Structures are given as C-alpha cells and as structure tokens.
Amino acid sequence: MPLSPDPALCRALAADLRDAGFTADALRTAWGGSADAAISRGLRGPAERALACRTDALAVLARFFVLGLVQPATTLTDALPRTTVAGLVALDLAAAEEGGIVAPRALIRPQEFVDAAGDMQWWIASDLDEAALGGPLPEGHVLGVGGASLTLAGLQLPGHVGRVLDVGTGCGIQALRARRDADHVVATDISSRALFFTELNAALNGVDGIEVRHGSLFAPVAGERFDRVVSNPPFVITPRAAGVPAYEYRDGGLVGDALVARFVGGVGGHLAPGGVAQLLGNWEYREGQDGLDRVRQWVAASDIPLDAWVVEREMLDPLEYAELWIRDGGTTPGSPAFASLVAAWLDDFAARGVTAVGFGYVLLRRPTAGAPTLARYERLVQAVPAPLGPHLQAALSAHDRLQPLDDAGLAASVLVVAGDVTEARHHLPGAEAPSVVELRQGGGFGRTLEVDPALAGLVGACDGDLPVGVLIDAIAELLEVDAGALREDLLPRVRELLFTGFLAFA
Structure with a gap:
C-alpha cells in the first residue's frame, strides 16, 4: 500500500464515479429496496442477481466496489476511463489477476448523511467485508461506515470551531463530518492502513484540512489542545487469550473497559477551555458495582475537572455481548470456532466478575472557568431520532x-x-x-x-x-x-x- 494516495488519481476516480451516477439513490433503484437492505446483513446475492444482465458503468462499479466481486478488466476500464485499471492498482484498490480479471482490494460505497448544514453524500472506501472475503476478517481490517459510525457523526455538536481531534479515525468518517464545522482536523490511528483510507476518502470527496498522524490515543498530539475531540475508539471488550482475534478497529489491546477509562482520564488535558469531547464506549458492570458509577469514577479521576453527560443506550449480559462481537468478526454461529470464542469471552468475564456490559454516549467538557457544574448519568434506551448534535448543543446552552x-x-x-x-x-x-x-x-x-x-x-x-x-x-x-x-x-x-x-x- 502506498504511504499516501495520489491526489491526481483520486480526482480521476471521483470524476469517473460522478459520471457513472454512483450514488446511494441510484444503487437502491438499480437493485431494489429489499436487496439494498440485504447488503447491510452481509447478503449480496439478491443485488448481484438484479444486476446480472447489466453492463453499464453503474452496474459494473456496483458489482466491483459495493459487492466486492471480480470484474473483467475491459468492462472495468470502460467504466473508469480516467482512472483505468492501472490507476486502481496504483491506489491499492484493485489487483490484476490472470485471464484479464480484476479483483477488488477495497470497497467504495456511497454514504448519505444529514446535519444542520443540509444533506451530504460521500464516497467511503474501506477494506473488503466478510461477504467479499468469504470468511472472517483479518485483524488489521479497516471498517467502513456502520451504525455506530453514523450515530457518533450525528452526535457531533454543530457550530464553527477551530481545531478538532479525531482519535482512532478508521476510514475517516468522523474527520469528514468534523471538517464540516472545523477549520482543521487532526485524525489519528494506530493503523497506517486506516490513515491511508482517511486520506483517500478526503481526497475522493474533495475535502481538505484533514491532517493524519500515526499513534495511539493522545500520543500523536502531546501538548496540543483542541476545541473538539471526537472518537469512536476500539472500545470492544476482548479476552486477552490465545486464539481470540484482536481486531485493530475495535480492540485497543487493554483489559476490559480500560481503554475507555484511559480516554476519559486523559482527554481533559487536550481540550481547550470550553472544549468538548464526544465518544462512544463500553463499560463493565461488576458484582456490586454499577456500570455508570464506573464511568463517574473515571471522570472524577481526570487531572482536569470536567463536566460530564453520559447516556447509556443499552446493556447486554456477557453471553449476548460475546455473541454480538464474535458474529461481527465473521465467525459463523454454530461452528466449533464460534463455541470456542464464546467460552473465551465468558471465562474472561467470569474472572473479573463482570455481570453485564453497558454501551452509550459520553460527552465531556472542560469548563471555561471554575469547577464543573454538569454531572449527568442516565439510561435512555428508547429509539431516538437523529441527528442528536443540535439537541445536545441546546441542552448545554440551557444548562449554562x-x-x-x-x-x-x-x-x-x-x-x-x-x-x-x-x-x-x-x-x-x-x-x-x-x-x-x-x-x-x-x-x-x-x-x-x-x-x-x-x-x-x-x-x-x-x-x-x-x-x-x-x-x-x-x-x-x-x-x-x-x-x-x-x-x-x-x-x-x-x-x-x-x-x-x-x-x-x-
């Protein structure tokens, strides 16, 4: 993989995608609503059948970039006259194979988004998913846009700010969203491949002002402060045991919920006065200890006193949690590997007395002066409309x-x-x-x-x-x-x- 994507090739690819009408609406029309929903469940067959007789540019690019299917080099070249197959290979988005066949090395999917400034649509590149790979994900997988990504993007506070930090940027969706309101965004990740995709996605969508840096948590920004910090960190609680995959996009390499605790404890020093940090996270319920009380203790332990508003959106028991994330990695339920991984998760939870795992939203703010005045920890499990960013901003304003x-x-x-x-x-x-x-x-x-x-x-x-x-x-x-x-x-x-x-x- 090249260190950074070629800007000229990115512009060429964007022009080809635009000319092909490569949009979310066009794809839904091409294969129908039922097939579109099936793709989100990892089923590409219905969409593939709907496009079977089509050779136009939209159909070719949909098969290649959305479904992850190999395509003949000739039809792909016709669909991408500016980029060409050679350009895709140079961007590490494709690999030329024998017999005039080209295999995708990444997905590119149109992603719709709505915020206070209006409707947006980006092309988001990421690694091949389980359906395209035909099996479990590799540990270095760079995830595309999922439900959690869109949730956090919708939580970001609106309004112009100077500098934003995106910790654990992944494919860069939070950085793109933040740049809508910020003069400059610094996006960090421990994965060089994730940083490549962030740069690629910024270039594909003509977004400047996003700077990528390699490193863990706040190490790449030592001594710097930001008006906003946003993070969808690798918060998934994963057993530290042999044979359990440690996916970079979701596992921070620490025991239990320690990564979220470390983020909460360290972010205050990187917030400018009045600055706000927003993240998603998991927290453990342990025998005799409420999960939200654990988060309260993390906030209290911060060297910088912080306002806090924490909303728990769901709580899963250990078995539900284990099954959720084992399926997420592409391991088939009912297989011996699945059962083995479930046992590893349950052993890990039992060893630490974990009775449940909470998931939710964390908003932290560094006061402009004086002591913190907001300490709100609540459980809200009902479905909510999106985006929530304007509501959160209004609530903070009312509090002040x-x-x-x-x-x-x-x-x-x-x-x-x-x-x-x-x-x-x-x-x-x-x-x-x-x-x-x-x-x-x-x-x-x-x-x-x-x-x-x-x-x-x-x-x-x-x-x-x-x-x-x-x-x-x-x-x-x-x-x-x-x-x-x-x-x-x-x-x-x-x-x-x-x-x-x-x-x-x-």
Missing part, C-alpha cells in the same frame, strides 16, 4: 444559562414550550379527570414524562407571554394551594424541562 439563575431569576424568566412537545391524557372509563398526564417529546431523546396537573398546566401556559412565577401563582390560585410551596415544587422541574428541551427561554 440556568447556572447563574437562582429561583427568583428563573421565576422572572419567560419561557415557551418546544414545538415538538405533545400532551397525552389517559382517563379511566367514566372518569372526568385524567389518571395519567404525559408530556411527549418528538425530537431530542424522545423522552416521555408523567406529570401532575400543576406542571402540565404550567407547560401548557408557557407561550412566551408571562413570566414563570406569574403563571405558577395563577395555577396555585386555580388549584387552591399555597403559591410558595408550589414554586418550590415546580421550579426544580422547570430547570429539568429546560435542559431536556421540553421548554426553552423565550
């Missing part, structure tokens, strides 16, 4: 605005109910008054809150006209309760509704 406000200041504030909030009332048969009142959030984390009539009435009255305190006094008079006591009850909950996005400052 609330900090200097005492209860009198909050009572004097004028609020509005968010446009995505609806109310549901549940009545027992024949009852006039509702037994349950719920506020439901259409955006953000899609929270549902059960509220009492007083809070429901307050939220309904927040229309940007009267201050909160005046509204509470009116509700107290209506309910015939003490206004001071009602303020003490409602104002802390109003703070929560402002943070979570049910309410906003007018």
